[in-house]
Amino acid sequence: MARIGRRWRHLLTLPVCVYFFVLFLQFSSWPVTNLSADGDCGTKCVKKAEEMSLEDPPVTAAAPGTLDSPLVYRHILPPPKFEDVKFARKFSLPIPVSDHKEFFGLPAGLPPHYRISEKMNATEINMQALVSLVKIATTITFRCNKILKQGGRTCQRVPDGDKKFCADESVAPPTRPCIVYSFGVGNDFSFDKAMGGYGCDVFAFDDDKYHDIYERNPFPRVHFAHIRLGKNLLVDTEINKIENSTFEFLYRPLDNIMFILHHQESNVDFLKLDVEGSEWEIFGESIFKTDILERTRQLAIEVHMEKFCEKDVPPADLNGAISKYLRFYEGLQARGFQLAHHEPTYMNDKGVVTVGGITFAPLAEQLWVNTRVREGRRPTYRRPIDYYVNRLED
The missing domain is CATH 3.40.50.150 (Vaccinia Virus protein VP39)
Structure with missing residues (x-):
């Protein structure tokens, strides 16, 4: 009986090692924000972007309806990719939450999206009304x-x-x-x-x-x-x-x-x-x-x-x-x-x-x-x- 117990104990070490290896890959695969050289200002820019919200939109007095800088929309947490969720459930890992791929851009892991025409100038949109709407x-x-x-x-x-x-x-x-x-x-x-x-x-x-x-x-x-x-x-x-x-x-x-x-x-x-x-x-x-x-x-x-x-x-x-x-x-x-x-x-x-x-x-x-x-x-x-x-x- 003692030999059988030791034999099973050695067999259980394999899934434990696989579990920690998958956990390591999961943490190491998290997306990292990578700013271009033109707008790279370190962690200060990231903190500033996270603090931006729709409560106080910076609307300029000289050009009403326009914004000083783009707003990062963070009210909605983007859903994780279905493949990642399925993988996490299979190995009983925490359900991953997608992060933004870029500093200013669409959240990662979202379904296909549509864009307003790229030729449209933001100054032609009533941005003050849009910010109030959102x-x-x-x-x-x-x-x-x-x-x-x-x-x-x-x-x-x-x-x-x-x-x-x-x-x-x-x-x-x-x-x-x-x-x-x-x-x-x-x-x-x-x-x-x-x-x-x-x-x-x-x-x-x-x-x-x-x-x-x-x-x-x-x-x-x-x-x-x-x-x-x-x-x-x-x-x-x-x-x-x-x-x-x-x-x-x-x-x-x-x-x-x-x-x-x-x-x-x-x-x-x-x-x-x-x-x-x-x-x-x-x-x-x-x-x-x-x-x-x-x-x-x-x-x-x-x-x-x-x-x-x-x-x-x-x-x-x-x-x-x-x-x-x-x-x-x-x-x-x-x-x-x-x-x-x-x-x-x-x-x-x-x-x-x-x-x-x-x-x-x-x-x-x-x-x-x-x-x-x-x-x-x-x-x-x-x-x-x-x-x-x-x-x-x-």
């Missing part, structure tokens, strides 16, 4: 001590479809049942199912030819209607020439939906939107013209600043898009909303963009919490809830 869209202003992950699924080992929910006593629904509006379900009801299990009445909305298979109540406390959120009441027809078929979409604005559901004076405890880039017009031309947000406790939205992802964008169009995005965020803040969670969306091939020396993610999941919510009336139903949900499709 700051307000990424800076956390509300500290939530208990953020719950509701729903979601895993696609290629990357979570997708989940929404964050702040369960702090000060902003969570005071009583149950609560009301949840979920626009843009797609084919993933995991979030709606989770909020129904939390004790909320969930009203989910989406529509295309693939949604006909879903019932009115796919899960307990979840009510599904075949309509889309729009800025006004509209019936749109899609013609498929290949299949020789047509499909009609019914769009309703949020205030019209709430009126039919008898929620016109009630609180919306959680409003979730994933409408693939239509959020800017829906808010600007519909929701902001009502008092719904004043009665909304939390807003989970996936923002799509897709104008930054287009190539060869004229400066006038880009400045118009910056103003449109900025009006949306300023409208939320004016109604008492504060950013509680910001998570860039890297699954899309758009990745990140660099505009005027600022690198940021144009697509992101965000959670906004209303700190000045106005208490509304509890809804009263004379008939079952599904009776009112059926009226939405008429």
